Amino acid sequence: MIRRIDLRGSDAAVDYRAALPRAEFDVEAATHAVRPIIEAVRERGVEAVIELTERFDGVKLDEIAVPATVLDKALSDLAPEVRAALEESIRRLRTTCEADLTPDKVIEVAPGAVITHRKVPVDRVGLYVPGGVAPLVSTVVMNVVPAQVAGVPSIALATPPQRETGMPDLTTLAACALLGVEEVYVAGGAQAVAMLALGAGPCKPVNMVIGPGNLYVTAAKRLLRGEVGIDSEAGPSEIAILADETAVPAFVAADLMTEAEHGGTSASLLITDSPELADAVDVELAKQVAAAPHGARIADALAGQQSAVVLVDDVEQGLDVANAYASEHLEIHTRNAAEMAGRVRNAGAVFVGAFSPVAVGDYCAGSNHVLPTSGCACHSSGLAVSAFLKEMHVVDYTREALAEVAAHVEILANAEDLPTHGAGVTVRFAGDDR
Known part of the structure; x- marks a missing residue:
C-alpha cells in the first residue's frame, strides 16, 4: 500500500529532499487555462462569474451574494454539537491570536529622533473556502479569526455552490454567521479568486486573497499576485511522522491516513529507524484503510509516489531527513519527543508525542492549520495575525535631530551621485553654520 525508501547507510552527500519526491503540482501549466477566466471577470464582472459558475459547477445563479436570511437560517439550523465544536475551535484560536498581538514600538534613536514602528491591518481581505472533495468548514475559522484579531475591518468570503441546492454548504454558511462574516458570495474556483481580487458586481476589490484551493485556485492567485497580496500558493496536504520503536503502530497509521483523506495527491511520510514499526504500521494501514469511509482515496494517496x-x-538521521523534507505537518513519536521537537528547524507545525495528533491541529488545538506546503516550511510560516498587518515606520525628527545627521545624509547622497537627495536636507539649514 505504501512504498519504502531505504536511506540507511547514506553518506553526508545524499540530498534527502531529492530522495523524497512530492506529488506533481504544476501551477505554471494551469495558468494557461486560468488566464482567460481572470480576463473574463476583469472585463465582464459579475456576468462572467455567473456564466463560469454554470459552466464549471452546473448551477445557474440569479445573484452571487448569499442573502442574510440564508446565513441566519444556516446558523439557527446548525446542530448544537457542531456549533459547540466550532465555538470551542474559535475560542482557542482567538486566544492564541490575541497573544500574538504586540503594541506599536517607539524607538528614540537619538535625542529628538523618534521612529514609531506601527502595525496597521489590511483594509479588506477576501477568503476563498473550497467545497470540492470536502466542505472545509474549519478553513473559515482558521482564516477569519486571525484577520479579525488583527483588526481587518472588511472581510468578504467566496465559496462554491452545491449542485443540489444552488447554495454553498450550509455548515460553511453557519460558520460565517457565527463569526459575523456577512459578505458571502456563491463562487468557486479561479473565477472566485478573480472576483475577490478585481471586484464584480456587489463584491468590491480586496487588498489580499487568502485560503486554500485546487490547482486552478492556486494558479489564479499566482497570476493576480501583485494586483493583490496572497497568503501562499498552497500545494497538496502533507504529513511526516518521525518515529522510533516506542511509537504505537495504530496511532501512526491513523495519523498517516488523516492527510491522505484529502485526496490522491496528499503526502504521507513515515520516517523511522525501526523496521519492526514499519511492518506493524503496514498491518494497521491495511486494516484501518479498509474500514475508512473514504478508504479508496486514502489508498490512492498512500500508494502515490509522494x-x-x-x-x-537512527532518529538523528531521521531528524535530518525531516528537516530536509520541511513538511506541512510533522509529528514526533520518539523517546524524548519534546526534546526532539525543539530541534526541528523546518516544519509548518510540530506535534509532540502520542496525544498531539495532526487532527487536533486541524480543528481545535488553538494553532492554525493554514501552513506552508511543498517544502516551503524551510522559508515560510503558517498563517498568523502578522499576515494581516502591514508594518510601517513613522519618522519624527526635530530640527536639532535632523541637523545632527544632515552632513551624513549629504555625504551618502553624494556617494550615490544623488546630490538632490542631500539638498533635501541641507536646504532646511541654508544660512546656518550648524
Whole structure:
C-alpha cells in the first residue's frame, strides 16, 4: 500500500529532499487555462462569474451574494454539537491570536529622533473556502479569526455552490454567521479568486486573497499576485511522522491516513529507524484503510509516489531527513519527543508525542492549520495575525535631530551621485553654520 525508501547507510552527500519526491503540482501549466477566466471577470464582472459558475459547477445563479436570511437560517439550523465544536475551535484560536498581538514600538534613536514602528491591518481581505472533495468548514475559522484579531475591518468570503441546492454548504454558511462574516458570495474556483481580487458586481476589490484551493485556485492567485497580496500558493496536504520503536503502530497509521483523506495527491511520510514499526504500521494501514469511509482515496494517496515509509539508521538521521523534507505537518513519536521537537528547524507545525495528533491541529488545538506546503516550511510560516498587518515606520525628527545627521545624509547622497537627495536636507539649514 505504501512504498519504502531505504536511506540507511547514506553518506553526508545524499540530498534527502531529492530522495523524497512530492506529488506533481504544476501551477505554471494551469495558468494557461486560468488566464482567460481572470480576463473574463476583469472585463465582464459579475456576468462572467455567473456564466463560469454554470459552466464549471452546473448551477445557474440569479445573484452571487448569499442573502442574510440564508446565513441566519444556516446558523439557527446548525446542530448544537457542531456549533459547540466550532465555538470551542474559535475560542482557542482567538486566544492564541490575541497573544500574538504586540503594541506599536517607539524607538528614540537619538535625542529628538523618534521612529514609531506601527502595525496597521489590511483594509479588506477576501477568503476563498473550497467545497470540492470536502466542505472545509474549519478553513473559515482558521482564516477569519486571525484577520479579525488583527483588526481587518472588511472581510468578504467566496465559496462554491452545491449542485443540489444552488447554495454553498450550509455548515460553511453557519460558520460565517457565527463569526459575523456577512459578505458571502456563491463562487468557486479561479473565477472566485478573480472576483475577490478585481471586484464584480456587489463584491468590491480586496487588498489580499487568502485560503486554500485546487490547482486552478492556486494558479489564479499566482497570476493576480501583485494586483493583490496572497497568503501562499498552497500545494497538496502533507504529513511526516518521525518515529522510533516506542511509537504505537495504530496511532501512526491513523495519523498517516488523516492527510491522505484529502485526496490522491496528499503526502504521507513515515520516517523511522525501526523496521519492526514499519511492518506493524503496514498491518494497521491495511486494516484501518479498509474500514475508512473514504478508504479508496486514502489508498490512492498512500500508494502515490509522494508517500513512503523512509528507513533511517537512527532518529538523528531521521531528524535530518525531516528537516530536509520541511513538511506541512510533522509529528514526533520518539523517546524524548519534546526534546526532539525543539530541534526541528523546518516544519509548518510540530506535534509532540502520542496525544498531539495532526487532527487536533486541524480543528481545535488553538494553532492554525493554514501552513506552508511543498517544502516551503524551510522559508515560510503558517498563517498568523502578522499576515494581516502591514508594518510601517513613522519618522519624527526635530530640527536639532535632523541637523545632527544632515552632513551624513549629504555625504551618502553624494556617494550615490544623488546630490538632490542631500539638498533635501541641507536646504532646511541654508544660512546656518550648524
